[in-house]
Amino acid sequence: MESNREEATRCLAIAQKHFSAANYPSARKFAQKSISLFETPQAVRLLASINTAAAAESTSSANGGAAGEPSTSTETHPSAAGSKHRNVNGASRSSSKGNGTAGGIGGEKREYTAEQGAVVRRVRGCKVTEYYEILSVKRDCEEAEIKKAYRKLALALHPDKNGAPGADEAFKLVSKAFQVLSDPQKRTIYDRSGSDPEDRSSGMPSRASGFQSFGGGGGGFEGELSPEDLFNMFFGGGGGGGFGNGFGGGPVFTTTFGSGGFRTTRMGGGGGGARQQQGGNAEQRSSLVQLLPLILLFGFSLLSALPNLFTTPPIPDPDFRWTRTARYNVERQTGGMGVRYHVDPNEVMRHPVIGVELVREGIDWRKLTAVKDSPEKHQHQSGPALAKFETNVDKIYTRKLYSDCQAGHDSKVRAKEAEIGVFGLGTDWEKVKRIEDEVVPSCDELRRLGLLR
Template sequence: MEGNKDEAIKCLSIAQKYRDAGNLPSARKFAQKSINLFSTSEAVKLLESIVAAEASAGAGPSTANGNTQASSSSTETHPSASGAKHRSTSSANGTAGGMGGEKREFTAEQVKVVKRVKACKVTEYYEILSIKKDCEEAEIKKAYRKLALALHPDKNGAPGADEAFKMVSKAFQVLSDPQKRAAYDQSGSDPESRFGGMSSRGPGFSTTPFGGGFDGEMSPEDLFNMFFGGGGMAMNGGFGGSPFGGPVFTASFGQGGFRTTRMRTNAGGAQQQAEGAQGRSLLMQLLPLLLLIGFTFLSAIPDLFSTSVPDPRYSFSPSSRFNVERQTGGMGIKYHVNGPEFNGHPHIAADIAGGNQRRGSALSQFEGQVERVYTNSLYGDCQRGVERRQRRRDAEVGVFGIGTDWEKVKAIETEKIESCEELKRLGVIKS
C-alpha cells in the first residue's frame, strides 16, 4: 500500500547493504519484507539476485561439515508445507533449471498454481488472486499471502514461478490500494501505467493543440499556461515552448500568491517575423474565455437594471391566507388571492381601479397565466384518467376477447372523466 512505501524503501536499502556485505540470508529477509510492504521492480530484481547467489553458494564444492556436494548427482530432502520435496537431476522428477543453471525443487501442486496464475492476463488482478471483484481488503491480503508463499522463489522452483510471483505482487499492489483499485475497476487497466485507463475515458479525453491530453481536471497553473504558454503547458516549473520562439508565460500558485514569469528566447530574425502571428495566436487562444465572460455579463444585465414587480400569489382553493375569490375575465375560472397583497400590486391595482382588462394589461396577463396553469393541470388529470380507463377496458377484454362481458366493457368506455368534462366545458378540447 502507498502508506508502506517509505518503510519498503528502507528495507530495500538494508537488504542491499546485507547483500554487499555477503550476508545473503539477512539480505533475502529484508528484500522480501520490502516486497510485502510495497512491491517495486527494484526489490523483486534484488530478491532474484540474492536467491541466485544463495543457490550458487549452496552448489559449491564444500559444506559446513567439510563434505563434498555435487548438485548434479546428489539427492537432498527439505521440509515444506505440502510434504517432502526431493532434489534430483531430472526435470521429470520435479526439478527445473533456475537462474545461474542451478536445480530448483517443485511439486505438482506448485506447477498447478503457476499455470493457473500465468493463464491470466497480466491486468486481470482479481483472477490472478482468485478473488471476487466485491471482496473485502482482508480477503485480498489473505489471498496474496497464500499465493506469495506458494510462488516464492525460495519455495517454488517450477518453470515460470518467478513471473507468476511478480504477477501476484503486482495484483496485490494495485488492489490493496483503495485509490488504485477504484481506478482499475473503472478502466480495467494498470492504473500506474502512463496510458492506463485511457481507452475508457471516451469523449472526456481530448488532444489539444498545446501538445497534451487531459480529462477534465486542470490545476490553476495548467489553465493559465494553456492560454498564455504559447503552445505548451508548463509542468513542474518548466516553460512551455512557443512554436515561434517568442515570449513564454508560466504561472505558479504558492504561499507568495499568484506569480507569472515571462521568458523570451533568442530566435533571431524568425522571432521578429513571427511577432504578428504570435499576437493573433494569443488572441485566438483568449477568444473563448473573453466570449464566456461577455455572455455572463450580458445575461446579468436584466437582473441588474430590472424594475419589474413579481405577480401576486394565488390558489385555486380558499384558505385563511388566500381569502378573496376572483374569476378570470376569459374562461371564468375561479381563483383566490390575498386581498392586501393583490390590491397593493402597483400595476394590477391600477388596472382594477381604471377598469382596464383589455388584452395586454397587467391584470389580463396575470389572469391569462392563471388560466394556463389551471387548464394544464386539468389536461394532465384528463390524460391520466383516459389511460386508467383504457387499462381497465383492456383487462376486461382479456386475450382475444374470449368470455368477455361486452356490456361491462361498454360501460367502462362511456364513463366520464371529470377533468376531461371540465376541459370540454371551457372549450379547451372538443366534445
C-alpha cells in the first residue's frame, strides 16, 4: 500500500546498513519486512544479494571447518529477537537464552526470556488508565522515579528487544503512562479525575506545551508523541532516525509536515534515468495525494471562517479586580464558587448587556458604597447576563489558582534540589524538611474548593 512506502523505505535502509556490516540475518529480516510492506525492485535485489552472500559465507565456513580440527567454541549470531549462542562440537547444536518465541516478519520467530514475558503480562494486566500501576511507582513518587521506571520498562519492552506476544501493546501502555505522569499539570488532572487528561470526553484541559520540555520541536499537535519518539529521546535512536545515504550513493530526502503528520521520503540512486524519472513522477503524485487532506482541511477552515467576517464581534465583559481600589470599589461575590471580586460601577452600568439588565431590574450599582453595602446584600441581583459574567470570573480565578499552585510547587522543588545538591554532602536535612512542609496558599485554596486532592 502507498501508505506503507515510508516504513518500507526505512526498513530498506536498515537492511542495507546491516548488509554492509556483514550482519546477514538482520539484513534479511529488514529486507523481508520492507518487501512485505511495499515491494520495490531495490528491496528484491538487496534480498537476493543477502541470500547469495549468506550462502557463500556458509560454504566458506563449512570448508574451513572440514579442514581443521573439531573444536568446542561459542559463537554469537544475531537473530530477530537479540543474541543467540550456538555451541559447536563436531555437529552443531543451538540453544536459545529465551524460553519462548513470537511470530516475526517473513515467518521468523522472535525469541524472548521468561523475565521479558512476565513484564509484558504484568503491564497488559493493568487497566489502560492505571498509569502508576503500569510504571510500578507510588502515587506520591517524584518525577525522577517516574523517569527511572520508564527507562527500565522501555528497554525491557521495546519490540526490537522483546519478542514476547503483546510486547508492542505493553510498550505503548508504558509510553502513555509516562506521557501523563511526567507532565505536572496532566498528572494533577489525572490524580483528581482518574481518567486520561488528553481524552476530550473527560472534559479536562490539555496542557498546551505538550512534551516540548523533553526535546520536541516546534509545531505539531499538543502532547502528540509516539512511543518510538519517547524511546528515541532517552536512548538515542533504535533505527528510527534518518540514514545518510540510500542505494547507489544518493542522499535520502525527508520532508515532515507536523509532529507525526504526513512525511514523504525520496531515496536517490545512480543510473537508470528513465526509471528514475518515472519513479520521481510517481513520488510527486504520492506527495500530492498525501497533502490532499491538508488542502481540504485548509479549504473547509477558510469556508467556515467566511460567516464570521459578516457577524458582529462579541461584547467584552466588564473589567474587574481581586482587590479593592479607588476605581474598582464595589465588591461582589459570585453565585457559584463564592469568589469575591471588585468592579467599576460606572463601567458595569454602561455595559450594553449587563447594564441594561440591571436598569431593567431597577438597580443602579453607582449608588452602592463599599461601607454600607456588602456583597451578600446584593447577591440576589444576578440576571442571566450577570450570572454568565460571574461564571467567567470563577473560571479565571480557578486558572489563576492552578498557575500559582504549580509555580509554588516548582519553587519548593528548586529550593529543595539546591539545598541537597548533587551528592547530598553537607545537606541540612532539617531545612529540607522545612521546605517540604511549606504551605502554598493557592494549593490550599484549590483543596478548599474541592478542585485538588
